[in-house]
Amino acid sequence: MAKLYIGILLLAPLVFSTFQFFWGLENQKNQELLKASLSKFVYTTQFIVSIYAFFSIESQHLSVSFIHLQHYHYDFMFFLDKPYFAIATIFSLLFMLTEKMSFNYLHAEEEHSKFYSLKMLLNFSLMAFSFSQNIDFLYFCWEVVGITSAFLISYFYRRNQAVENSLFAFSIYRLCDAAFLVSALLLYHYYKVENISQVATGTNSTILGLLLFITIMGKSGVYPLSAWLPQALEGPTPSSNLYYMTLSTHLGPLLMIKTYSLWGDSVIVKSTMIVASLITIILSTISARSQTNIKGALAYSTLSQVSLILIEIALGFHTFALIHIGLHVFHRLAQMALSPSIIDQHNLMEKLSVTRPTDIVQGSLYFWGLNGFGSEKIVLKLFKFMLMPLVLFHNLEIRILGQVFEEDEEITQHRLARSAK
């Protein structure tokens, strides 16, 4: 039974996303309804399965053999537990709601198909991320989330700014992913651990914990790596909503919960997390309040809540943190979805307005907050002096990947010229 649940949750989106990629990425209006219905079907199935499993299943480990050679074998290991099915339920519900939103919203857009395929791929990687216990598979899912995210930031790839911001976000992802990779290598080769729920003797929880915390700093926007998040809101509203208000940002806390057994006994890690999160809370709430645009305000506001969740995790309240995630994502989802009507909302509330023409935040503090307390500058300096080669490498990489989606104009012209003759 357990295998069936996992099979449906993971394979359904994988199959359909592959299918959609092969379908072609040019938007054809008559395929829109079909694609939307398919994804609706997948998400609804996931929702039903995960809710059923939540009530029926007992927590158990599941191991699926993938490669078995003479000297080498690789097993996918999953831990099926009620909290993870709860998360899967929330995720699939989020996808259902976003799906309903985006069908009309993105009608006739040039990049419609790209959005659908990437969203399905994201769904797969999130589901796998929830249940998986292999650290390398976790790393893979984590990467896929980053890549799809970068592609959707540059959804309007004809605008330079969108592409630049996409690159910026992606660079920060990769910078932090390096820490993930190092921790994975450490676990494999130094401590001989491949399942994150095993605790091998002799692991240095401080080093592992700090590495994992650096990993999540990027996606969860812990200061000073927070500047990319508001800038990443370049894509269409449903995709910004899905990634930066709800899923991608809350993936960090989830990883910390999953790997708690690896770093839970280190006081240094916990105190680092608490201090860094507190700083983020204070700075990003000031930033959020000084933003004059709605998406920026929501982005900073999300950051402060995610940091609060991180503090809860560091203090050991894991169930509470999970509930907090579950409630907070829906709260933000609704706010972001309603963000275009901010003027109407404001009119409705005008007499009760709590905006303060204030002298408290005199001068500089206010303006620092406006630009995210120089976080962008700090990150850029980091890149400039330490990781220039890395950025260059990824720059190249994203360009190569970007070309996949764009037909080479010259080739087209050759072909046309030939067919004309």
Added chain:
Amino acid sequence: MENFKERYKAILGEEIKMLPDQAPLEHFVHHNNLHHFESVLFEQAVEKSYLDYGKSPYMPLSYYRDKAKSGDIHQKVFSKVLSSNGINVDLELENFIFKTLYNYKDIEQVEFYIAEGMCQDLSSGFWKNMDRKQTALWDLIEKLEIKQQLQQYPDFHVNRSPNKTSLSIIPFLGVMLDQGQAEFQLANHQRENVWATFLFYLGSIFNKELLHRHLEDIPVCRDQVEVMLEKKLKGYTDQELLQKLRIELNMLPGWAGMIYKMSKNKEVIPRREVYMTLDDYLLMRLILNEIHAINTEVEFTQVNPALLVKMNVFNYVSTQDKSEERLEDLLKLFSDISPLKLRRIFQKAFEITYQEKILSGISRKKNKLIGESKYQMFFCIDDREASFRRYLEEVSQGAIATFGVAGFFGFDMMYQKVGEPRARRLCPPAASPQYLIKESGNSYKFKFARFIHYSHSSFIRSATAGFLTTPWRTLEFKFHLYAPRMKRKFMENMRFSKLDQIHYESEQKEENGFKLGYNPQELAQRVAGILKGAGLVKDFAPYILMIGHGHDSFNNPHVSAYRCGACSGANAYPNAKVFARTANDPKIREILAKDFDLHIPAITYFVGGYHDTCNDDVQLYDIELEKMSEQDQKELKAILLQARELNAKERCKKFYQAPKNISPTNALRFVEERAWRIAEPRPELNHATNSLCIVGRRELTKDLFLDRRAFLVSYDPEIDGDSAILAGLLGAVIPVCAGINLEYYFSKVDTENYGSGSKTSHNVTGLMGVMNGIRGDLRTGLVWQMVEYHDPLRILFVIEAYQEQIEKIIQQNEQVKNLITNYWISLALVNPKDHSDITVYKNNQFVTADLPESAINTYESSDKVPTGLDTPVDIAYLKGLKHG
């Protein structure tokens, strides 16, 4: 000193004309994007803006070629336009020009390379696949020289993606123009002392040493701005100064235009005072350029248009197997037709094809007299009301006669709703209202909502509201998504209280410089103006309904653009209500009879109403009060329901996602749901495809299917002896309709520069504009989803009037004269005595139209017409019903 100031002012004054002239979103009014250039010929104006600023003048050739394929551009018309441009060619060559010359791939390629700055690569790959004979031909062609001066591409290309200066100044601009969106606001004195605040801002983004080096350049107060500007720009020659200003302003045209608009026109500022001026902005940019060490020099792009011409000659000769003798002639001919010129010719042919179809349809139509009717209904002239009027007349079988008047019904007022702190104008943008009308009554507002709303940015409220209200909030959100209709009906019952008092009678007081209410004489004057303008001076029906129109859709920042254009983007129900109540007043009727010679019988009863063009809802006010019998109410409501359903069905034919063969009842449900969906960028298609305005009696347009493309204005030439009515009418109608039409035209031909791109990624900022991302330019103009289905045609005015009347009006009214004589609109006159006699305005004179016969289908009734997105029907006859 004097010299520089004058030069600067003169050049800036010219450059400002090209900035977008859009007010904050709540005051969105359709206007001609190039309205400063109306005194110049249309073609000159758009092409100047293309060559100097890179904004497209016409659609790309591919668009016209598609239109030619679908029959919307006739080759006959094309060849006529071609020869009127001095190009006379034989049929074969004409075919080549019509179908293949400058095949769009080439054009887009060139534009792409210009944008990327690599023009040398233009032709690489072009001759890779040639055989030997072709290579020889190409060598021959390449050696030839082209003598003509070809200027067909913009001089330079302003890269619109923000540079460092723009990125660092946008947050500051956001703060200075914010209308109250951010939770932390600068105090008023901080906003007033722009430069002190700017220094603070610089302190937050640059380190001290860097700032100290540039401290001398930063003015301390407003008085020093001019001196500093002079210091920075003194050395520039006129040409350099022009280019400098042009580049700096066009880096962020949206923000620059908004700063200018807000600093000049205080009326459009919704909430908070704005102190920044365009001079401040320019100086800030110059300072930031220096700090960032950015050198914004013009990059001239070297385009080689001759190459393109040669490629086409080669194409022609090699594909048509022509001899190579006439190469030089061909070269000369093709270089005469630059791509720009070809697009101009196609645009002209596109317009003329449409006009000939419409005019020949009108000239050959047999008019029927309209008999007596039980209801007379007044609508706005809006093109979206045209189909609704048609259905009302059809369904009621002649019991309803309709009229089209400007939707503010003559009451030029500022209107203050219950619970709103500010009044807003309910009259055309050109009018200057002097009267303030207030509403009183109960209003219900959610106090609870505030708590949630402001958890947008506050940490503690996010944390608490996130926990406490999320279940409720999620449920509400699901209703928004899955059952928008149910949700809306529930909300309506909760929120809107029963109305309310409107204080429109004069109180002999003034408030904020506005008179409170009208005195009886003024009221009567307005009522008489409307009735006479529409030609209704006798045969009053028992019931006269005044239907204002508006639009309500959910989650749509551009909602004002969908509302009544004659009310400056507001819902027009107060005007209708005031009109009806006024006209029912016995005192007013006395004055009307005495001073205006309008004898309204005592049994006539006026009813105010409101039509929502998005969900096709019609509300009638005050009918339950008196006079209208229950039976009549029932009858009227039944007719309205049926007409609404049929109208919704016709609209559904153009919604891609509506099912085919939807039943009228379901169609009404469909449009209702569509209006209230949470994420719907096309709640309705708005004015898309508008292209026609007919001024005349209803007989002229009755039983004519115009596919919701026409503004219909009622006017009776027979009661207008000295053409004073027509002058008043055209003075209002032509600028409004031309404004709407031209804004659609420009947003369609260049969605990125004139329009505001796709709506899906817009981010509302400062409660006054939208931008892409958190640090982008303000996007002005219409969104892509609004103009997606629009055909960029200049509007055709068909006026039922004599030539002398129009000539007189052209002389009197400067704006109308500019629009007509510079061809921003097309004009055709229908002789009031003989409707088949049509003259058009062409080459600066009126000439009798030469209309070809074209087959026009006749249908049983409007709902039988097979119109739709793929198969538009420009004009068709309806059999109609027999009238009394």
